[in-house]
Amino acid sequence: MYSKLAFRNVLRSAKDYLVYMFTMAVVTALMYAFSSLFFDNELTGLFEIARMMQMMTGMATFLIVLIVAWLINYMVRFMLEKRSSEFGIYMLLGMKKKAIARLYMRENILLGVFAFLPGIAVGILLQQVLMAILKNMLHVEYRFHPTLNKYTFLITLLFYAGSYLLALFRCKRRFKKMNIHDLMNAKRQNEETKESHEGIKRVMFPISIAVIVAIWTIFPRLSSVGAVCTFLIALVLVIYLFYVGLSAWIMCYVREKKKGIYRGQNLFLLRQFSSKVRTMQFTMGTLTALFTIALMGSSVAMMFSDYENKILDTKWPFDVQIYSPNVEDEFQDDLEILIKNTEIKDSYIYRVYTNQTNQANVWMYTNLQAFGNMYREKDGRPNMKKIEKVLKTEGVYCTYDTYMGLSDYNYLRKMLGYKQITLTERQYAIQIKERLSAEVGEMPKGLKITDATGDKELICGDIYEEPFSQDGHNGGDYILIVPDKVIQTMKPYYSEMAVDLKGKTPAGLMKELDDLVPKEEQDFAGHADLPLDGNSCSGSDNIVNYSETNLVRDNAIPEVKYMLASLIVPAFYMGLVFLCAALTVLSVQQLSDSAKYKFRYDVLAKIGLERSEIYHLIARQLAAYYLCPALFAMLISGSIMVRVSKIFIIGTGVHTSVLQYFGISVLLFFGIYMIYFMETYVGFKRNIEIKK
Template structure:
């Protein structure tokens, strides 16, 4: 009998909590598709460190477990409160508390199992979409071939089932301990603001806003240091919870004042409903706001990484092959011989970078941009070598007159060049004025200078000392992975340079000895002796993908969880809304007006946590984007990453909002 009752109740719960069921299906699909990346042969064969992708997915799953655990616990507890009278009736009919708790456990296990099985089907589809997306990012060809790995299934079942069982067992123990009176009182439990003085909650609201403004000012002024960042984050979280506690008091105060606008178009009804929801759901709304904020910032960071890998391959490695040697007299004859044997190279140049034992440019950048990341001396290049390099990259040549020099610098630092270019250079006994500033991609992360390179006439270089040697080459066509890896290995062996980690140890030792700088880039910094564009770009994209996709994963799950809680809270008040709207219609309000009232009520309700998250998330994302543009080399507008994230969120937000509104409208 209990099994039949459990199935009947499960069917009823499916209708009442469809949004919750839909979200658990979506979470299962996302879990399965991302977990498949851990064991996917297609991913593991992409790169030697393909296992890193799986490690990052596993770390993301840790966050997902906690948020799914919270969602299940919240929803199960919410359902138990709504059915408290039903459970009390079971006890009056002679059911033992153990039987009731077991019945409730079975109902939720049935719902969870159905959601899991239903989620596997879209999960297999999403697996292919995700794999194709990874291959697309790496510009590799991929043929659709569905994989169904039992390890993926078991891992997804373990993570999903573990979260479900933990949440249900906790609620099960709580249900067993309660008597009839406690169960009946459970329905009346609310997260309510205490009665009494209505003034101090409003002051708390103002205090929370003040803390947010102070935090923003300190953050943008650089007043937050790594040793105090945890305290600032804690204060921000506390402010978020206080914010909604005080917002309810402000709404109540506004309603009590009764301004003229309150009596128009059913505004009184909307604001009273909103104030009641915020008062009873203040803690929950604050939690949802934090989830929205975390998801927005996470997706914003993912879009930053995506944009970086789209643009910075050409920026960091515009030449197809680049070789470096600390010996300024090194001629690269062996490298040339090896490269010419490939018969795929179109142009090449071996040249020297010079220094004049001056460091006005390096010293300024070291002090104001990136300390300890520049050469000991300013770096110079001959005009003839510079023009030949520009020709190799398809740029227009430049010309210098007597007593003139040019600046080649990264685009984001052009303002620095304009400032420093006002001062003349003194080479030998001659002064040189700045003729112009060029910001094209020129491989300036420790190769053609660190962030900048000063272009001087050939005769001026005769007064200088060679600093180090470089060799650049461009190919007739893009190198394949096999060609690029083979060539890089051969070029490293020419100079007896170690491969793997030992290679980087050798290069770091040279940097320390010769005060070599890598510039202000921090996202991807490589100090290899040899660069092959196809290989280094591929490895950079794969590495960034291991962070980018998990961030999207976490953001989507956080968003869906938060939207589920918001929607279910509204759908479970259907009976109350039906009663309220029935009264409004009896008072003369038309159906079109009540539908509009319902829509406005939902809009304000959904905007409360999301609007606050836009403010919090916008401030944090703006700060992260600003620093990202400064240190990564990507010059897109700061707001663009947050704007794209917002569009994605509004799409998901709109789907959940439409589902909630249509279901409420149908029920009413």
């Protein structure tokens, strides 16, 4: 009998909790699709760093499980409060408390099963889409073959069932403590709106806004882990205090009988909204935090996706680029591997030189936006102690300035298909990364380069910004080009070999070249990392930095794309789940309260409001309730992400607006937002059934 009753109750309440079931199905599908990354042997076998994707996805999944557990617990408790009168009547009719608790648990398990099964079906298809995107990104052929992976299914079931059982266990404990009186009155507890010290509380509203505005100036100055943690704690407190102040401010506005309350149905809306915010202060704060994380996660994913699409394919123009600290190196072992595995179209061995000065390095440290005022004295002069220390330890630039002869430079330009340049005996040129070209117009004024005799000063002929492999190979960020007569007076600094290949590059070529280097000189990914011992460097890229001794373009690009995907995929995954969880709470709250609102809208209809006016009023009520946490989250996340976007653009050289990443995230956000809003609006109108 209880099973039939539970099934009937589920069908009866499915209308009110359809949004919740839809969200749980979406969460199940996402969880299944992304959990499959743990068990795809082909994907994890492509790179030494493949575990990074699993680690990042695992961290995201852990946070998502916490949010899903919170959502389920919230919904179970919420449904219990809404049906407390019904359960109180069951007890009056003689049903035991244990039987009622078992009935309620069966109902929730049925709701969970009805969401889980279609979620798995969608998840199998979504998993194929995810794998197709990832393997296309990595230039790996992929065939569509949807199958149910038993390990992915089990881990999804474990996370899903664990969240449900934990929530139901807590609910069962709550049932044991309740009596008939508690059950009959539980529904009314959240309807009570106690007003006390509203005049003092409303001060929190402008204070919280002022703190959010302060974020705009404070955030870029956070330079330590402790400062960031303090900032985040303060931000969370501000979010929750905002709703305390907002509710008090509205109540005081109504109490003081301001003119605005008498326009249209403003008084009705203000009373409704303030009472809802007052009873849901903690929930609204939590939803704002979830929306903030969702927007920030999406924006970060957009940043790295944009970098991947615009910069990565042009970052390393040579098919193969090999560094050696030995200035006499002829790269015989490397050439043997290349001849064995590839067909060489052209190869060129050359030296990078130095005049054992660091005037170019000093100029870069004291003038680039990336470094700000870190290496300047208060009066603007270079802080030579700091610069000399960082040149010896960090390896952003070599200890001394890097030079290249004109004939070597022109040969490399010919390999890349660039137009060759000419210099007179009195000229030099600067080859710079394209992302820094707008900042180095004044660089020649800070350099003093002399001719072969050392008597006459050279002048800068031009600055070139084509892609030129300047992440530690042809200099870090820059290299100075001088006539061959001048380069002969300088000291060889390190050796390089650039290679142009015919046809497709073998997948394991870079790893085979790295195996020539002793294991102790390799990094965590198994690559021969640049030693950074004075005559090697990495450049000032501080967002995505990839500097290796051996660079094989067609091997490095997929690997870096995989690294970026390790950030993009979990960020989207986490943001989407957080967004759906928050929207579910908003929707279910309004749809479940529609019975209470039905009486109020019936009264409005009886005193003369037309049906169209009432529907317009419903739309305004829902919009205020929906937009409040969303707009507040946009204010917080936008003030942070615009700053982060500026730093990202400076650090990577991506050409885009600082508003683009956050703007796209907002559009995506509101696209999903409108789906939930329209579903709630249609369901709300259906539930109140206004009749004239």
